[in-house]
Amino acid sequence: MLSEITALAEKLAPRLIEIRRHLHTHPELSGEEYQTAAYIAGVLSSTGIHVTESVGKTGVVGNLPGVTAQHNTLAIRVDMDALPIQECNDFEFASAKPGVMHACGHDVHTTVGLGTAMVLSQLPEAIAGNIRFLFQPAEEVALGAKWMVEAGALKNTDAILGLHVFPTIPAQSVGIRYGALTAAADDLEIFIYGESGHGARPHQAKDAIWIASQVITALQQSISRTQNPLRPIVLTIGQIQGGRAPNVIADQVQMTGTVRSLHPETHANLPEWIENIVASICNTYGAKYKVNYRRGVPSVQNDFHLTQILERASREALGNEHVQILPEPSLGAEDFSVYLENIPGTMFRLGVGHQNRLNYPLHHPLFDVDESAIRTGVITLAYTAYKYFQQSEANHEEI
Numbered sequence: 275m276l277s278e279i280t281a282l283a284e285k286l287a288p289r290l291i292e293i294r295r296h297l298h299t300h301p302e303l304s305g306e307e308y309q310t311a312a313y314i315a316g317v318l319s320s321t322g323i324h325v326t327e328s329v330g331k332t333g334v335v336g337n338l339p340g341v342t343a344q345h346n347t348l349a350i351r352v353d354m355d356a357l358p359i360q361e362c363n364d365f366e367f368a369s370a371k372p373g374v375m376h377a378c379g380h381d382v383h384t385t386v387g388l389g390t391a392m393v394l395s396q397l398p399e400a401i402a403g404n405i406r407f408l409f410q411p412a413e414e415v416a417l418g419a420k421w422m423v424e425a426g427a428l429k430n431t432d433a434i435l436g437l438h439v440f441p442t443i444p445a446q447s448v449g450i451r452y453g454a455l456t457a458a459a460d461d462l463e464i465f466i467y468g469e470s471g472h473g474a475r476p477h478q479a480k481d482a483i484w485i486a487s488q489v490i491t492a493l494q495q496s497i498s499r500t501q502n503p504l505r506p507i508v509l510t511i512g513q514i515q516g517g518r519a520p521n522v523i524a525d526q527v528q529m530t531g532t533v534r535s536l537h538p539e540t541h542a543n544l545p546e547w548i549e550n551i552v553a554s555i556c557n558t559y560g561a562k563y564k565v566n567y568r569r570g571v572p573s574v575q576n577d578f579h580l581t582q583i584l585e586r587a588s589r590e591a592l593g594n595e596h597v598q599i600l601p602e603p604s605l606g607a608e609d610f611s612v613y614l615e616n617i618p619g620t621m622f623r624l625g626v627g628h629q630n631r632l633n634y635p636l637h638h639p640l641f642d643v644d645e646s647a648i649r650t651g652v653i654t655l656a657y658t659a660y661k662y663f664q665q666s667e668a669n670h671e672e673i
């Protein structure tokens with residue numbers, strides 16, 4: 275089956291590069307992927323895949339039924355939104371839309387999803403169960419996965435695969451990670467309410483700026499003294515506002531920040547832990563406070579068993595030298611985790627780095643990919659899907 279998949283991916287490569295360049299020239303922002311969605315629906319329909327549009331706003335779902343009686347459904351998720359960045363690349367297929375750019379490689383993800391659909395629809399014997407392709411909007415604003423799940427996109431699915439391009443991994447290679455791949459990212463807002471007074475008479479006031487500074491210090495030190503160092507937390511206060519004049523003690527301070535964590539237990543306890551620290555300091559100095567903790571996306575926790583299937587399939591398909599087992603997670607965030615709250619899955623990094631050129635990071639106006647990665651992505655996903663169904667059939671027989 276591997277040679278059939280590889281040969282088809284090879285044959286489709288020029289067409290897939292065309293598709294990727296079309297998407298790259300016509301980027302759309304999160305939640306506004308109307309043309310992109312229509313284009314995807316057109317390509318999927320032409321391969322004979324059953325398409326449902328407007329799933330979770332602009333999402334597209336393609337269903338490829340399996341040929342045997344086996345009922346497992348594997349979801350494959352790719353995202354399709356672009357960023358509000360002015361592209362500085364000067365190649366022919368650079369963004370034609372001022373101020374909007376596929377600087378996070380979601381054009382590549384979409385193309386790999388379409389390529390995998392094309393390959394597997396031509397190899398019905400490769401998939402014993404059903405495949406559901408999810409083309410997700412609005413990943414950059416961490417809303418699209420939620421929209422699609424709420425619209426029922428995961429109904430009757432058993433497992434999910436995802437990918438994200440990575441410029442520091444060379445093209446034709448993939449990066450695989452067991453356990454946490456990305457962090458949970460939450461928003462934090464803290465208000466400190468003191469009492470105003472003359473700058474020369476602090477004893478007659480409650481200095482909200484000084485109390486806020488104690489809060490910040492206590493939060494940072496508490497991470498190092500009260501939290502498990504093997505379960506990292508990054509707490510960044512990115513904004514602070516308070517005070518009216520140099521000689522007037524501030525009565526109010528507002529701080530906002532982001533909180534990143536990897537371990538689900540740590541993540542679960544963060545709001546209470548933060549509030550306790552803020553409360554203890556404010557109580558000590560007689561100030562009032564309010565803490566607004568807003569959950570963002572959870573951490574991507576790759577399923578061990580599915581990651582094992584992915585690793586074996588990748589090693590076989592790409593060769594050991596093209597498979598990196600990633601030693602570290604990232605403290606970035608990815609809303610693939612929203613699917614993983616419902617079903618097990620695994621997400622890998624698709625290398626897109628050029629061999630002999632400077633590789634700009636994701637979200638950079640000069641971000642660019644080695645397009646040979648598209649073929650690698652298609653082979654990896656298609657062969658992992660095949661292996662997944664083989665495995666689940668074997669498990670089925672054991673029962």
Ligand code: NI
Pocket residue numbers: 378379380413438
């Ligand atoms: Ni991205």
